[in-house]
Each structure stands twice: as structure tokens, then as C-alpha cells.
Amino acid sequence: MAALYETILNDLKEAILSKKLPPGSKLPTEMQLSTDYQVSRITSKRALTELENLGLIERTRGRGSFVKAQAPKANQTKRILFLLPFYNDLSLGNFTEGLLPILQDAQYDLLMTDFTYLTSHDCTSIQTEFSGMIYYATKEQDHLELLIELSLADFPVVILDKERADLDFPTVIANNLIGGFEATTLLLAQQHQRIGYLTNSQPLPQSTMQRYLGYRKAVKDSFFLSLEELPTLENFLALQQEKQITAWVCENDLIAIEAMRQLKAVKISVPDDISIIGFDNIQAAALVDPALTTISQNFDKIGYTAGQLLLEWITTGQKPSSQKIDVTLITRHSTKEISHD
Structure with missing residues (x-):
């Protein structure tokens, strides 16, 4: 849970960055913020101090706090590059519904494309043509040289899906560990005692490993599949029979859907026989x-x-911190309580 001052800070920061509070706008006083947010004056003062430290406001004794005009940067193009490997199939994950409004409010254009763009664009051209980049990470070694060069140039890059602390870029990722834990906890609550984890990747990518760790955390000392035992779509049916598995936590939806197709082909019912x-x-x-x-x-x-x-x-010219986004369990019809009769 965010600290109280962070709630005020984030609300004001969002209003400033989206231009809802344009340069020169006067911010509420410490006392007014204390009343509006039901917090102490010390808390509201800290939020304003943090905004001043970020270079977003200037405070004048006796006058108040005002949104600070930002000096234009060299080669400021007001364009953002978004590299997304599945940009032409947003059914796999549509980030734009949240991304486009905040960029449009700040009057930034977005170019969304896949990694083939990098065959004709290098670090220098990206810095010249764009103000920043959002990069959806796939394999950890992909485009490593480009990312290193952008990191050394202190070019604003935000990475999605995988943490890259070695490059010192902020990341925005789902809370994969909690997701794996909640998925497994649901199956345990439905009385499943032999739950497997199904992947199609070895070794496990970072996000998948976090989901697997959530699975392991939930099952604790009960039945589980070790890393060495994890099956793929090619052999999970045999392992399911051998280990008497009654439910699978899958690495992602695509694997789950293919697993259901294979189960149906051999007359195994989801969820009557397997969840x-x-x-x-x-x-x-x-x-x-x-x-x-x-x-x-x-x-x-x-x-x-x-x-x-x-x-x-x-x-602001200051590198922000990484963020982890909560996930939500969606219960539909592929899982059900098991009968031990």
C-alpha cells in the first residue's frame, strides 16, 4: 500500500504531466491538501516537497506552489517509440488503451511497431527521432547492445514484462508471483491435491519463473512438479497420467488453450476430468x-x-522507479471442485 504522501504526490504529478495543471497553475495549499485528503499537514507538505525536488513545481514563500514551465530539450520531437512484438495482434495484450490517452493529453505522438524496425534504426537515429521508448522485453539477450547504448546515453526507456535491473531502466510488470500463487490457491480450494505446472519454455523466462515460484509457494509441502519435471505441450498428457494430476496451472492462456484442445482430442473432459x-x-x-x-x-x-x-x-530528467501492477483472478468454466468420492 502506498504511503499517504505518495497518493497526493501521484495525483498531482499525473495532473501536471497530463497538462491538466498547465505551467503557471497554482497548486492547493498544504492546508487545503490536508483537508481534501484527510491527512496531516506534515504529510501534504512532504508531497509538495517531493514535487519540488522532481522539478515539477516551484514554491515561493507567501505566494504558494506553482507548476513549473519545463525548458525545451534539444531534439525534443514529442514522439514515443513503442516496440511490441505482437503490435499487429493486440488481442494478446492491448496496452494502448491506457497508454494513448496519457500521451495524447501531453501532446505526444506514438509510433508502435515490432522489432524489425531496428534493422534500419540504430541508437543515434532513435535518439534523434524520439523523446523516449517503451520496449516489450522477450528474450533477455535480445537487442542487448542497443539497450546498453541507450542506457549509457541516459535515453528514457521503460521496459515491459521483464525486469532489467542490469540496464538500470525502470520496468512495469504484472505481479507474476502473486498471479501464480492465486491460480494455485484457487485449485487447492477446489480440493485438488495433485496440481501440475505446464510450460512450453525451458529454461523458464523471468516472468514464467515468477509464476512458477507463486505455484510452488502455494503448494508448499504438498505435491508439486520440480523444475526438472516440468512438461511441455509435447509430453504433458503422459505425465498427467503417470502422476495422476487433476489440475494444471499454465504459463499463459495460449498454452492453456492448446492443452484443452489436446485433452479434448483424447476424450478427457475439461473441467470434469481435469481443471x-x-x-x-x-x-x-x-x-x-x-x-x-x-x-x-x-x-x-x-x-x-x-x-x-x-x-x-x-x-523532469530524473529516472523514475519501477512499478509492479496487481493481477486479478478471473474464474470461468475450465476449473471446478474435484470430487474425492
């Missing part, structure tokens, strides 16, 4: 039969937060 739960809540999750129980990533909020952090960095 399946996915992760991501892509559009197809609600359309398959049976509709897929899943962990929903808040793509709108991830997109909005990425835009907010990027604008903060561009506007």
Missing part, C-alpha cells in the same frame, strides 16, 4: 469452450503506468 487455469486473460480466453479461468493482467494500467513513467523521466 485448467491460464494467465494473461487474452481475448480468446473468454471465447473458448469451456471459457478459460485465468489470471488477468491489467494491460490498460500497465500501458498507462509506462506512459506516466516515461513522461516523468522526459519532463
Whole structure:
């Protein structure tokens, strides 16, 4: 839970970055903020002090606090580059519904494309043509040289899906560990005692590993599949029979949907014979039969937060902190309570 002063800070920062409070606007006084937010004056004063430290406001004794005009930067193009490998299929995750409004409010244009863009654009051209970049990370070694160069140039970049602390870029990711934990906890509450984890990636990518750790945290000392035992779509049916597994937590919705297809092909009923739960809540999750129980990533909020952090960095020149976004369990019809009769 955010500290009380952070709530005030974030609300005012959002209003300033989105131009709802344009340069020269007078902010509420410490006393007014204390009343509006039901906090102490010390708390409201700290929020204003943090805004001043970020370079967003200037405070004059006897006059109050005012939104500070930002000096234009060299090569300021007011364009953002968003590199997204599935940009032409947003059913896999639509970040733009949260991202576009905050960029439009700040009068920034967005170019969204995939990694083929990098075949004709290098670090220098990206810095010349754009004010900042949002990068959806896939494999950790992909485009590493470009990211290193942008990091050394202190170019504003926000990374989605995977933490890259080694590059010192802020990241916005879903709380994958909590997601894996909540998925497994649901199945345990439905009396499943032999729950497996299904992936199609070895070694596990960072986000998938976090989901697996959530699975392990939930099952504790009960039955579980170790890393070495984890099956893929090619062999999970055999392992399911061998280990008498009654439910699967899947790495993502695409794997869950393919697993259901294979189960149906061999006359195994979901959820009567086996329960399946996915992760991501892509559009197809609600359309398959049976509709897929899943962990929903808040793509709108991830997109909005990425835009907010990027604008903060561009506007203030100060690198923001990474953010982890809560997930939500969506219970549909691919899971059910098991009968031990």
C-alpha cells in the first residue's frame, strides 16, 4: 500500500504531466491538501516537497506552489517509440488503451511497431527521432547492445514484462508471483491435491519463473512438479497420467488453450476430468469452450503506468522507479471442485 504522501504526490504529478495543471497553475495549499485528503499537514507538505525536488513545481514563500514551465530539450520531437512484438495482434495484450490517452493529453505522438524496425534504426537515429521508448522485453539477450547504448546515453526507456535491473531502466510488470500463487490457491480450494505446472519454455523466462515460484509457494509441502519435471505441450498428457494430476496451472492462456484442445482430442473432459487455469486473460480466453479461468493482467494500467513513467523521466530528467501492477483472478468454466468420492 502506498504511503499517504505518495497518493497526493501521484495525483498531482499525473495532473501536471497530463497538462491538466498547465505551467503557471497554482497548486492547493498544504492546508487545503490536508483537508481534501484527510491527512496531516506534515504529510501534504512532504508531497509538495517531493514535487519540488522532481522539478515539477516551484514554491515561493507567501505566494504558494506553482507548476513549473519545463525548458525545451534539444531534439525534443514529442514522439514515443513503442516496440511490441505482437503490435499487429493486440488481442494478446492491448496496452494502448491506457497508454494513448496519457500521451495524447501531453501532446505526444506514438509510433508502435515490432522489432524489425531496428534493422534500419540504430541508437543515434532513435535518439534523434524520439523523446523516449517503451520496449516489450522477450528474450533477455535480445537487442542487448542497443539497450546498453541507450542506457549509457541516459535515453528514457521503460521496459515491459521483464525486469532489467542490469540496464538500470525502470520496468512495469504484472505481479507474476502473486498471479501464480492465486491460480494455485484457487485449485487447492477446489480440493485438488495433485496440481501440475505446464510450460512450453525451458529454461523458464523471468516472468514464467515468477509464476512458477507463486505455484510452488502455494503448494508448499504438498505435491508439486520440480523444475526438472516440468512438461511441455509435447509430453504433458503422459505425465498427467503417470502422476495422476487433476489440475494444471499454465504459463499463459495460449498454452492453456492448446492443452484443452489436446485433452479434448483424447476424450478427457475439461473441467470434469481435469481443471485448467491460464494467465494473461487474452481475448480468446473468454471465447473458448469451456471459457478459460485465468489470471488477468491489467494491460490498460500497465500501458498507462509506462506512459506516466516515461513522461516523468522526459519532463523532469530524473529516472523514475519501477512499478509492479496487481493481477486479478478471473474464474470461468475450465476449473471446478474435484470430487474425492
